Amino acid sequence: MVYDNKTANQTETVLQAENVNVYYGDFLAVKGIYLNIPKNKVTAFIGPSGCGKSTLLRCYNRLNDLIPIFRLSGLVTYRNQNLYGKDIDPVQVRRKIGMVFQRPNPFPKSIYDNIAFGAKINGYKGNMDELVEKSLRGAALWDEVKDKLKQSGLALSGGQQQRLCIARTIALQPEVVLMDEPCSALDPISTLKVEELIHELKENYTIVIVTHNMQQASRVADYTGFFNVTEVEGGNRQGYLAEYAPTEQIFQNPQEEATQQYVSGRFG
Numbered sequence: 001m002v003y004d005n006k007t008a009n010q011t012e013t014v015l016q017a018e019n020v021n022v023y024y025g026d027f028l029a030v031k032g033i034y035l036n037i038p039k040n041k042v043t044a045f046i047g048p049s050g051c052g053k054s055t056l057l058r059c060y061n062r063l064n065d066l067i068p069i070f071r072l073s074g075l076v077t078y079r080n081q082n083l084y085g086k087d088i089d090p091v092q093v094r095r096k097i098g099m100v101f102q103r104p105n106p107f108p109k110s111i112y113d114n115i116a117f118g119a120k121i122n123g124y125k126g127n128m129d130e131l132v133e134k135s136l137r138g139a140a141l142w143d144e145v146k147d148k149l150k151q152s153g154l155a156l157s158g159g160q161q162q163r164l165c166i167a168r169t170i171a172l173q174p175e176v177v178l179m180d181e182p183c184s185a186l187d188p189i190s191t192l193k194v195e196e197l198i199h200e201l202k203e204n205y206t207i208v209i210v211t212h213n214m215q216q217a218s219r220v221a222d223y224t225g226f227f228n229v230t231e232v233e234g235g236n237r238q239g240y241l242a243e244y245a246p247t248e249q250i251f252q253n254p255q256e257e258a259t260q261q262y263v264s265g266r267f268g
């Protein structure tokens with residue numbers, strides 16, 4: 001296992017994985033992950049299909065808990081606290097560590113209520129109009145929707161819907177925003193807008209993004225983890241972290257041959 005946490009350690013670590021193994025039933029899907037996620041940076045996970053990028057991402061906000069056959073060994077910490085500790089409430093975890101999914105999934109409610117609904121459920125008692133505006137501004141959507149807040153979120157374009165989902169996530173004032181291929185369903189212009197937004201968001205949030213798009217990783221990420229798969233007995237494919245380093249190094253001077261091959265488009 002090769003990973004480079006030295007550079008990532010130069011800034012504060014928010015999330016830490018130590019020897020993390022993830023199982024679905026008896027199947028060891030992801031093996032031996034050591035990884036530090038630095039604060040207020042964008043970290044990208046890249047790698048071939050099935051190497052466990054989304055699986056690991058979902059471990060950071062306990063979203064895998066919803067899968068009955070999921071099991072994790074090793075340690076995942078958030079601010080030095082064991083995220084899988086007995087006293088940890090997964091709902092609180094998901095409030096601090098939000099998730100934006102591949103397909104924009106606004107609620108079938110107005111643009112305003114897409115923000116207000118989650119905030120209310122989470123006990124927000126402040127000025128709702130202010131929160132809605134702040135969140136939509138934070139997601140670079142305010143100017144496009146400020147005159148139609150009562151309209152359905154589903155009536156927006158795909159790119160706007162995804163920014164609405166980002167607004168909905170940041171309205172809960174998380175510290176970390178996880179993004180699982182957030183642009184894969186978007187056209188190039190919407191993609192660019194979301195990428196610009198990611199740049200802005202890292203001022204206030206720590207971002208971890210799974211992407212199949214290597215240009216996207218090189219454009220948005222400060223650090224990149226390259227995940228790979230090995231075939232094990234029984235034909236199963238096991239994911240592992242092959243290399244983790246500043247994005248520039250991963251793309252221009254990778255230390256592992258597999259990384260070199262992947263980033264130059266020779267496999268995957």
Ligand SMILES: Nc1ncnc2c1ncn2[C@@H]1O[C@H](COP(=O)(O)OP(=O)(O)OP(=O)(O)O)[C@@H](O)[C@H]1O
Pocket residue numbers: 024029047048049050051052053054055056067237239
């Ligand atoms: N709910 C599940 N139940 C059983 N196996 C699963 C489940 N989710 C993922 N897996 C398996 O775990 C492995 C890792 O999958 P995962 O989706 O995390 O990979 P990925 O790198 O994100 O892939 P992709 O790039 O195709 O989205 C795969 O072998 C997959 O089949």
